[in-house]
Amino acid sequence: MSKLKVENLDLYYGDFKALKDINIEVSEKEITAFIGPSGCGKSTLLKSLNRMNDLVEGCKITGTVTLDGEDIYKSMDINLLRKRVGMVFQKPNPFPMSIYDNIAFGPRTHGIRNKGKLDDIIEKSLRDAAIWDEVKDRLKKSALGLSGGQQQRLCIARALAVEPEVLLMDEPTSALDPISTSKIEDLAVKLKDDYTIIMVTHNMQQAARISDRTAFFLLGEVVEYNDTETLFSMPSDKRTEDYITGRFG
């Protein structure tokens, strides 16, 4: 069964229709990549999956998004939704506090106060995000002192700390050097054992390397949604072929 299901979704920013009749099913414990040129709607769709568009003025959404069969725009508590569907952004955005407090922030918000339990969550999250060994001796130091790549893994650890089921990643490596990028990629592949991951990326090779399925967006529509291998070797739509081979337009 699919973890997330988007059906007949239209999204408007005021009069502008940014997403047109999106239908996508995301399978559990797989990596799904969203690719497409800038402004095609992929990040917009990603944000609608945990209702990050709610606060955008003039944003109107029709259609349904269901998580395990439950409509996230109807009955679901938004805090619970964001606990279940975490997000990592393009630019690492650690809070201006210690590494420890960054990770503890989410669990504390959800009412965990017990020091021992918090310690466990912090170690586990940092380990899962493949950064524990690099920061274990300076947990009380500011997170802002970390390198870009470390900050991004910290943000992933912070997202993992509330034990989400789905992880949304919006170009998580576009601000990172190749070594940090490959660490995040390895991490994503490891994380899919436990999490469902959706990743927006401009890096075509990255999508081809790590994702199981890929959706190609153009002008607010999903042109093609297929197994990654098929999409990159035998795309069925000419527009996909033109985009991925760099002959777009």
Place this chain on the structure above:
Amino acid sequence: MRNRFDEQLEVLNVELIEMGVLCEEVIAKAAKAFLEHDNEAAKYAISKDLEIDQKEKDIEALCLKLLLQQQPVAKDLRQISSALKMITDMERIGDQASDIAEISTMMRSKSFKKVEPIEKMSTATIKMVTESIDAFVKKDLQLAKDVIDYDDVVDDLFDEVRNELIDFIRQESENAEYYVDLLMIAKYFERLGDHATNIAEWVVFSITGVHKDLDGLHNSSTSDYLTKLLDQRKKE
């Protein structure tokens, strides 16, 4: 967009065509060397084989460079990977044709019984190799299919040659050495047909993304599969 890459792909195409032309030339000369006992033709075929080997190295280097620099996907990836596989078969074509030429120079030219099907084999394999390369150049699925189908003709001819030669050896055992050489040559021609078939199969892959070996099409033969595909395309 991607002008530079498109130019490089065109260079790859031209190089492949040139290598194909060399292969056709070597087979034609080898056949001449064999059929007309023409030692000059044999020498020419053997020398051209070296050019084919060099061409293989050049094309291989170009393909690796394109993979590294352009990280191709979709039809670009298929074109480059097919090219990498095709040149291996073309190189073998050069080797085997020059082997035919070499054996021909060592065969005594005194008139023995004519083995007609072997002459037919030489014509048939030249046709196959030429057409497999044409199919690549023109991206012609039908022509590639024709080549794949034609391999049966060459295989049947080989069986004919073999049976005739067995009879001849029984009848004139003193000439056995000559007839065994002929059998070798026939086998080389048969292998040339196989290489042309391989090339045609990679042409199919480069156009359609389906390769019989990659896609487990062993049960239904490639030919049946292609017939279906061509019908489908006609309807579209």
